[in-house]
Amino acid sequence: MKARARGRATYADLLRAPENLVAELVDGELYTWPRPAGPHNRFASAVGMDVGTPYDRGGGGGPGGWWIVFEPEVHLADDVVVPDLAGWRRERMPQIPRDHRYTVVPDWICEVLSPSTGRFDRATKLPLYAAHGVRYAWLADPLERTVEILRLENGRWSIVHVFSGNDILVAEPFELVEIDLASIWGDEPPPAPVQSPAS
Amino acid sequence: MDRMTAGARARATYEDLLQVPDHLIAELIDGELFTSPRPRPRHAVAAGAVHDALRRQYGHGGPTGWWILFEPDVHLGDDVVVPDLAAWRRERVPDLVELDTITVVPDWICEVTSPRTGRLDRIAKMPLYARHAVRFAWIVDPEQRFLEVFRLDAGRWVTIGTYSGEQRVHAEPFDEVELNLAELWGK
Numbered sequence: 001m002k003a004r005a006r007g008r009a010t011y012a013d014l015l016r017a018p019e020n021l022v023a024e025l026v027d028g029e030l031y032t033w034p035r036p037a038g039p040h041n042r043f044a045s046a047v048g049m050d051v052g053t054p055y056d057r058g059g060g061g062g063p064g065g066w067w068i069v070f071e072p073e074v075h076l077a078d079d080v081v082v083p084d085l086a087g088w089r090r091e092r093m094p095q096i097p098r099d100h101r102y103t104v105v106p107d108w109i110c111e112v113l114s115p116s117t118g119r120f121d122r123a124t125k126l127p128l129y130a131a132h133g134v135r136y137a138w139l140a141d142p143l144e145r146t147v148e149i150l151r152l153e154n155g156r157w158s159i160v161h162v163f164s165g166n167d168i169l170v171a172e173p174f175e176l177v178e179i180d181l182a183s184i185w186g187d188e189p190p191p192a193p194v195q196s197p198a199s
Numbered sequence: 200m201d202r203m204t205a206g207a208r209a210r211a212t213y214e215d216l217l218q219v220p221d222h223l224i225a226e227l228i229d230g231e232l233f234t235s236p237r238p239r240p241r242h243a244v245a246a247g248a249v250h251d252a253l254r255r256q257y258g259h260g261g262p263t264g265w266w267i268l269f270e271p272d273v274h275l276g277d278d279v280v281v282p283d284l285a286a287w288r289r290e291r292v293p294d295l296v297e298l299d300t301i302t303v304v305p306d307w308i309c310e311v312t313s314p315r316t317g318r319l320d321r322i323a324k325m326p327l328y329a330r331h332a333v334r335f336a337w338i339v340d341p342e343q344r345f346l347e348v349f350r351l352d353a354g355r356w357v358t359i360g361t362y363s364g365e366q367r368v369h370a371e372p373f374d375e376v377e378l379n380l381a382e383l384w385g386k
Contacts, residue, residue: 115314119343123363144318157358159349164322 014080022071025080026124033117036084039142039185040112044070044084046184047110047140051174055087062176065090072102076132081125085110087173108173110138126150130157136173145185147171216279224270227279228323235319238283241385242311245341246283248382249309253286256376264289265306266296274302275331280324282308283339307372309337325349329356335372344384346370 008028017023021032036044048070054062067088074081087108097103109129111121121139129137130152137150137157149161149171163169166182210230219225223234238246250269257265266287273280285305287295292303308328312320320338328336329351336349336356345363348370349356362368365381 113314118314118317118340119345119363122347123343123345123361126358127361141314141317144315144322146318146322148321153352153357158352159325159356159358162322162326164318 011078011080022082023080024082024120025078026128027079031120036112037114040084040114043112043140043142043184044110047138047179048085050177050179051085051087054176055174066107067093067096069096069102072106073100074102074106076105076128079128081128083109083125084112105132106134108136108138109134110140113139113141115143126157130155138171142185145181147181213277213279224281225279226281226319226324227277228327229278231323233319233323235316238311241341242283242313244385245339245383246309246311249337249339249378250284252376252378252382253284253373257286257373260289262290266292271301273305274300275304275327278327280327282324283311284309304331305333307335307337308333309339311339311341313340313342325356329354337370339383341384344380346378346380346383 009025009030011025013030014023014025017030017032021034022036024031024033048068052068053059055064055066056068058064067090069086069088071082071084072086074083074086083106086102086106088104089107092107093102093104111125113121126137133152135152137152139148139150140146145165147163147169148159149163150157151160151172152158161171163171163181166186169179169181170177211227211232213227215232216225216227219232219234223236226233226235246269250267253265253267257263258267266289268285270281270283271285273282273285282305286307287303288306289295291306295301295303310320310324325336325338332351332354334351336351338347338349340346343363345361346368347358348360348362350359350371351357360368360370362370362380365379365384365386368378368380369376370378
């Protein structure tokens with residue numbers, strides 16, 4: 001939902017958004033969203049655990065060296081966005097911020113699409129991330145069971161791979177992790193009714 | 200869009216596609232048969248607006264002309280797809296109008312999508328178009344009202360522009376045309 005204030009919205013307007021909503025501010029527009037639905041939340045949580053265990057916590061013999069953070073409030077100049085997940089190489093962000101504002105550009109973000117946020121994610125946030133030099137983006141649609149892997153090349157997003165259904169997701173920048181997509185959304189009803197052609 | 204269960208047991212073939220009822224759009228991608236209902240008005244209005252804008256500028260003969268087709272059956276190897284719109288430079292395919300079956304890779308395609316058909320358009324068809332070296336692709340989402348423009352670069356789709364709302368857009372490979380996005384949304 002877009003709340004167009006009189007004139008450009010500011011961070012002060014964002015701070016006045018009701019606490020049960022996720023609030024984002026891009027190009028002077030304030031956007032507020034309900035908390036994520038179950039399949040959305042589930043996907044982000046599972047990927048956060050699969051990636052975060054080896055790459056943040058160094059578990060299972062993983063390399064560590066990253067911060068993997070759920071729904072951080074990321075400040076990119078005057079814009080404020082909340083990716084579902086974000087990752088930073090610790091060499092680029094040695095310390096987690098003391099307050100809620102992350103002002104270092106993430107190295108990786110993961111956005112989980114909802115039917116109501118596709119345009120905001122694809123047409124507003126992705127160009128913003130590109131402008132600020134985020135290197136990798138994963139775009140997941142848990143209702144359609146798809147994940148698109150994007151890499152920034154010369155300032156533009158390049159689609160390097162797409163995963164769907166029961167694929168095992170192995171993707172940059174976390175190639176050491178095998179994410180079993182079936183185990184994430186396998187308990188949910190399948191995305192579309194099955195229909196065979198008349199024969 | 201529905202995905203045939205039999206696809207999991209055996210690869211679907213063109214014979215299977217021919218058995219799909221006429222009121223459905225049938226596509227065969229990598230041995231899987233996809234059937235989709237005919238487009239809804241919102242979808243048809245968007246496709247029609249793009250088609251009209253391009254035909255006004257490019258629908259002529261000669262070296263700079265393009266063939267711009269609505270929902271053509273395009274055969275690419277063993278795959279059969281029906282993009283909402285596809286275009287070929289006339290100099291590449293001067294006799295396209297004479298063909299029974301199109302087996303020439305389009306120079307440009309446009310898919311009108313929705314959040315519910317993203318799996319077919321973005322996950323199945325876009326990689327297929329990349330494999331066959333379609334140069335440009337547009338994805339139009341008339342529910343959310345935005346247009347994404349992709350160019351194939353070293354075998355991968357690169358986003359070269361994303362436009363939303365009622366912007367006026369000049370997008371490759373049809374830069375000369377001013378596309379009024381409001382018309383795509385029926386305004």
